[in-house]
Amino acid sequence: MDEMFDKRETVGARLEIILRNKGITKHSFCSDVGISRPTLNRLLSGEITNKATFTNHMNKILQHLGTTPTKIMENISNPY
Numbered sequence: 001m002d003e004m005f006d007k008r009e010t011v012g013a014r015l016e017i018i019l020r021n022k023g024i025t026k027h028s029f030c031s032d033v034g035i036s037r038p039t040l041n042r043l044l045s046g047e048i049t050n051k052a053t054f055t056n057h058m059n060k061i062l063q064h065l066g067t068t069p070t071k072i073m074e075n076i077s078n079p080y
Contacts, residue, residue: 001055004069008054009046014072016044018065033064 004011019029030037035057039048043061048054062068 001058001069003073004058005051005054007073008043008048011058011072012044012046015061018067018072029064033060035060 019026026037026040030040033040035043039057042048043054043057048057058069062072
């Protein structure tokens with residue numbers, strides 16, 4: 001989860017692609033996951049700066065999507 005937080009803008013972009021590919025609207029996704037629309041928008045844009053908040057919401061999202069951080073992070077190159 002630390003790596004996801006460090007690359008939260010990329011994670012947000014990937015999450016948006018996943019939602020689009022699955023045909024899930026932001027409204028229905030927020031209702032199903034139990035997060036607010038503004039929070040989802042901040043996650044997708046990488047604007048959440050609090051690590052605990054990011055982790056809490058991402059855990060809900062990953063559980064709902066039935067995926068893992070590894071799946072979200074795959075093919076993201078390490079700049080180091």
